[in-house]
Amino acid sequence: MYQDLKQACYEANMQLPKLGLVLFTFGNASVVDRQNRVFAIKPSGVPYETLRPEDIVIVDFANHIVEGTKRPSSDTKTHAVLYSHWEEIGGIVHTHSTYATAWAQTQLDIPILGTTHADHLTVDVPCVPPMSDQLIQGDYEHQTGWQIINEFQQRALSPAEVEMVLVGNHAPFTWGKTVDKAVYNSAVLEEIARMAYLSCTLRPGVPRLKDALIRKHYERKHGANSYYGQ
Amino acid sequence: MYQDLKQACYEANMQLPKLGLVLFTFGNASVVDRQNRVFAIKPSGVPYETLRPEDIVIVDFANHIVEGTKRPSSDTKTHAVLYSHWEEIGGIVHTHSTYATAWAQTQLDIPILGTTHADHLTVDVPCVPPMSDQLIQGDYEHQTGWQIINEFQQRALSPAEVEMVLVGNHAPFTWGKTVDKAVYNSAVLEEIARMAYLSCTLRPGVPRLKDALIRKHYERKHGANSYYGQ
Amino acid sequence: MYQDLKQACYEANMQLPKLGLVLFTFGNASVVDRQNRVFAIKPSGVPYETLRPEDIVIVDFANHIVEGTKRPSSDTKTHAVLYSHWEEIGGIVHTHSTYATAWAQTQLDIPILGTTHADHLTVDVPCVPPMSDQLIQGDYEHQTGWQIINEFQQRALSPAEVEMVLVGNHAPFTWGKTVDKAVYNSAVLEEIARMAYLSCTLRPGVPRLKDALIRKHYERKHGANSYYGQ
Amino acid sequence: MYQDLKQACYEANMQLPKLGLVLFTFGNASVVDRQNRVFAIKPSGVPYETLRPEDIVIVDFANHIVEGTKRPSSDTKTHAVLYSHWEEIGGIVHTHSTYATAWAQTQLDIPILGTTHADHLTVDVPCVPPMSDQLIQGDYEHQTGWQIINEFQQRALSPAEVEMVLVGNHAPFTWGKTVDKAVYNSAVLEEIARMAYLSCTLRPGVPRLKDALIRKHYERKHGANSYYGQ
Numbered sequence: 001m002y003q004d005l006k007q008a009c010y011e012a013n014m015q016l017p018k019l020g021l022v023l024f025t026f027g028n029a030s031v032v033d034r035q036n037r038v039f040a041i042k043p044s045g046v047p048y049e050t051l052r053p054e055d056i057v058i059v060d061f062a063n064h065i066v067e068g069t070k071r072p073s074s075d076t077k078t079h080a081v082l083y084s085h086w087e088e089i090g091g092i093v094h095t096h097s098t099y100a101t102a103w104a105q106t107q108l109d110i111p112i113l114g115t116t117h118a119d120h121l122t123v124d125v126p127c128v129p130p131m132s133d134q135l136i137q138g139d140y141e142h143q144t145g146w147q148i149i150n151e152f153q154q155r156a157l158s159p160a161e162v163e164m165v166l167v168g169n170h171a172p173f174t175w176g177k178t179v180d181k182a183v184y185n186s187a188v189l190e191e192i193a194r195m196a197y198l199s200c201t202l203r204p205g206v207p208r209l210k211d212a213l214i215r216k217h218y219e220r221k222h223g224a225n226s227y228y229g230q
Numbered sequence: 231m232y233q234d235l236k237q238a239c240y241e242a243n244m245q246l247p248k249l250g251l252v253l254f255t256f257g258n259a260s261v262v263d264r265q266n267r268v269f270a271i272k273p274s275g276v277p278y279e280t281l282r283p284e285d286i287v288i289v290d291f292a293n294h295i296v297e298g299t300k301r302p303s304s305d306t307k308t309h310a311v312l313y314s315h316w317e318e319i320g321g322i323v324h325t326h327s328t329y330a331t332a333w334a335q336t337q338l339d340i341p342i343l344g345t346t347h348a349d350h351l352t353v354d355v356p357c358v359p360p361m362s363d364q365l366i367q368g369d370y371e372h373q374t375g376w377q378i379i380n381e382f383q384q385r386a387l388s389p390a391e392v393e394m395v396l397v398g399n400h401a402p403f404t405w406g407k408t409v410d411k412a413v414y415n416s417a418v419l420e421e422i423a424r425m426a427y428l429s430c431t432l433r434p435g436v437p438r439l440k441d442a443l444i445r446k447h448y449e450r451k452h453g454a455n456s457y458y459g460q
Numbered sequence: 461m462y463q464d465l466k467q468a469c470y471e472a473n474m475q476l477p478k479l480g481l482v483l484f485t486f487g488n489a490s491v492v493d494r495q496n497r498v499f500a501i502k503p504s505g506v507p508y509e510t511l512r513p514e515d516i517v518i519v520d521f522a523n524h525i526v527e528g529t530k531r532p533s534s535d536t537k538t539h540a541v542l543y544s545h546w547e548e549i550g551g552i553v554h555t556h557s558t559y560a561t562a563w564a565q566t567q568l569d570i571p572i573l574g575t576t577h578a579d580h581l582t583v584d585v586p587c588v589p590p591m592s593d594q595l596i597q598g599d600y601e602h603q604t605g606w607q608i609i610n611e612f613q614q615r616a617l618s619p620a621e622v623e624m625v626l627v628g629n630h631a632p633f634t635w636g637k638t639v640d641k642a643v644y645n646s647a648v649l650e651e652i653a654r655m656a657y658l659s660c661t662l663r664p665g666v667p668r669l670k671d672a673l674i675r676k677h678y679e680r681k682h683g684a685n686s687y688y689g690q
Numbered sequence: 691m692y693q694d695l696k697q698a699c700y701e702a703n704m705q706l707p708k709l710g711l712v713l714f715t716f717g718n719a720s721v722v723d724r725q726n727r728v729f730a731i732k733p734s735g736v737p738y739e740t741l742r743p744e745d746i747v748i749v750d751f752a753n754h755i756v757e758g759t760k761r762p763s764s765d766t767k768t769h770a771v772l773y774s775h776w777e778e779i780g781g782i783v784h785t786h787s788t789y790a791t792a793w794a795q796t797q798l799d800i801p802i803l804g805t806t807h808a809d810h811l812t813v814d815v816p817c818v819p820p821m822s823d824q825l826i827q828g829d830y831e832h833q834t835g836w837q838i839i840n841e842f843q844q845r846a847l848s849p850a851e852v853e854m855v856l857v858g859n860h861a862p863f864t865w866g867k868t869v870d871k872a873v874y875n876s877a878v879l880e881e882i883a884r885m886a887y888l889s890c891t892l893r894p895g896v897p898r899l900k901d902a903l904i905r906k907h908y909e910r911k912h913g914a915n916s917y918y919g920q
Contacts, residue, residue: 108662187254212363421788460761504918558885568893
């Protein structure tokens with residue numbers, strides 16, 4: 001029934017090793033079907049080399065398997081929370097890409113240092129602090145979704161404008177209107193993380209990008225009079 | 231009409247992902263036709279995987295599209311200013327290559343530390359400071375071109391001798407008599423930036439190359455009695 | 461006679477250059493046959509490009525060659541000690557992979573900083589201090605095995621739970637129930653080492669992962685109620 | 691006449707880009723013919739993609755072209771000095787490989803920190819200080835050869851035991867009994883340089899490898915009772 005959804009999810013997942021963002025099974029992409037309130041997600045622990053479209057699992061927002069014979073990704077509950085709370089997103093990608101994960105391990109936001117960053121978001125990439133021990137011992141992956149949402153609310157960030165986050169001591173999540181955009185954001189985040197690592201180790205205390213440049217680069221790509229792309 | 235120009239521009243652009251200098255659409259190459267006072271440039275936001283010679287846009291020095299159905303690169307005005315002011319250059323390349331961009335984010339010149347650098351230029355790679363807020367809010371890409379030209383004038387640098395620059399908080403531009411030379415310079419700059427990053431983090435405060443070595447390496451390649459290359 | 465064992469050993473060895481873990485001949489994988497108390501190991505100094513299944517050497521736990529015309533890896537005695545002492549392991553891999561070896565050269569444990577690490581082991585990756593000069597001058601590779609075993613005993617670590625170690629000033633060893641798991645662990649260790657390098661140089665003194673997260677990630681993969689993988 | 695010599699030189703040169711040791715034309719390999727007191731060397735400025743065996747130039751120890759229509763590498767005089775002074779070497783390789791060159795730019799020796807290093811040489815990789823301004827202005831490439839030889843004499847190093855050097859502010863040279871060994875040493879040096887960079891930035895002031903381990907690893911590979919390799 002969900003042939004096309006599975007195929008789209010499969011193709012998005014297969015982009016991750018091609019872009020150098022995953023080792024072995026350390027990542028997953030999902031695609032939502034808003035009409036049916038279900039999403040397609042990578043099965044848990046299946047290597048990309050042997051992954052087939054029919055292995056993709058269809059899950060509803062309450063984490064019940066709707067279609068598929070394999071166990072869905074262990075991060076499924078995080079995806080479900082984000083889909084049910086953020087109506088504007090169409091796809092989610094989770095990886096342990098090297099530089100983004102190294103930043104997450106430091107529990108620091110990735111500071112906005114240049115236009116490569118500002119072309120995509122106008123704030124530092126937020127790093128969500130690790131949750132309380134009590135929450136960890138509970139429904140951990142479900143709570144991970146809520147930690148992200150709560151952090152965005154506290155910082156007054158919109159998931160339509162900021163399409164990436166670091167989960168402290170864990171790894172990045174990205175999303176977008178489409179899963180292709182979520183995949184794209186994963187690769188962009190890794191590159192932003194790498195450039196910021198280099199700038200910060202080369203010149204400790206390097207200043208953030210000034211506001212006028214942040215606004216300019218954001219607006220030329222996303223503003224009302226945008227003139228970037230076709 | 232500009233078939234050959236488009237083809238040359240296409241081929242130069244396709245070198246950039248092959249040399250590992252661009253992610254997605256983060257870069258562009260252009261080629262000038264001095265007789266007709268136009269240049270060919272990559273269209274904005276078109277991925278390299280699907281780029282075709284016929285997608286290349288022909289633009290005049292006043293930024294009017296002369297031929298082509300796509301919107302030219304958002305950096306077109308910067309290219310136009312450089313071509314109209316610097317008569318000796320035949321091609322320009324802009325990338326967000328990782329190490330060069332990381333240096334640009336620090337707003338530091340890349341110090342000349344070795345002969346790899348001195349074989350190509352006898353000064354630090356200049357980093358142009360970010361422009362004033364007023365200029366940013368105006369004709370930004372046009373002003374970027376002027377910022378580069380003004381910095382070269384203030385430092386008394388010749389674009390025929392120094393074929394590369396970092397735009398502070400943004401990314402590198404390179405150029406050359408031909409677009410092939412501009413592409414070559416982009417890859418050389420990235421390698422120089424990488425080596426300098428390593429040397430500076432390994433030995434903070436590492437001294438610059440001494441003058442006698444700078445002159446020697448430059449002259450053996452570029453001097454009247456040069457003996458480097460065929 | 462040991463055709464299958466040799467083939468399995470050959471295939472495991474060939475994974476190492478494919479995963480980017482060895483340069484030239486700097487590594488070796490072995491597979492044990494518990495019934496016959498022998499193991500198959502890569503011959504010494506044979507490049508991976510020319511390695512054939514029939515080159516693999518069969519050795520018993522007292523380091524006698526049982527089958528094969530080539531000299532076994534110079535690290536054979538270390539493998540023999542580990543196999544004879546640790547009954548639960550089925551394969552061993554030794555490499556000089558870049559980041560893991562760089563950590564070994566510092567004589568520091570790799571601190572547990574994130575869930576990528578915690579998904580695989582709940583402690584810092586142990587670094588065995590270099591042995592005494594007297595032992596080095598004796599039966600060096602045999603003693604290397606004992607150094608590893610003694611360190612695990614002193615730290616009360618189980619080789620079934622911690623499947624990797626750094627030998628100080630030397631390089632990593634990994635193991636597993638199967639040789640495929642040992643190969644997998646080698647790649648995981650290199651990635652953990654790389655991420656920890658980045659986090660530690662970006663934020664010196666970065667705190668270790670808190671206990672609740674360590675336990676959670678370990679249990680979801682390895683615990684009684686594990687829900688990771690198929 | 692020197693068909694075989696040219697072919698061997700060609701094949702050695704083609705290994706350099708394959709091993710990731712050269713960008714564009716930044717490197718060269720040569721092979722000596724001791725009987726005829728000539729050597730084959732890469733022509734200057736010819737890209738590896740278009741290099742053919744017949745492009746290789748045959749030069750004698752006084753730098754005269756014996757066979758070939760192209761100009762030999764600009765580093766030819768350095769090779770000539772090394773061949774005429776060090777009778778035991780059969781091939782020389784010069785590259786600007788990234789990490790080795792970054793160390794050369796710091797003017798620091800690469801400290802011996804682990805067994806990867808000790809398996810190949812028992813001392814720090816020597817870095818020759820830049821020559822005096824007077825010598826630079828003279829016969830520069832010829833003097834580079836003498837700088838290397840003089841440094842080895844002052845440090846009482848044998849080119850048969852230490853087959854690599856950094857020329858300060860420039861880049862590495864390696865050699866060996868055969869050109870294949872010289873190529874091998876170039877790749878080993880780059881890896882040693884990379885590991886030492888990582889260890890030194892991770893733990894500034896990291897101690898050198900202790901003497902007993904240096905001797906042990908060297909002897910098991912090179913000593914009278916060596917048991918490493920076939």
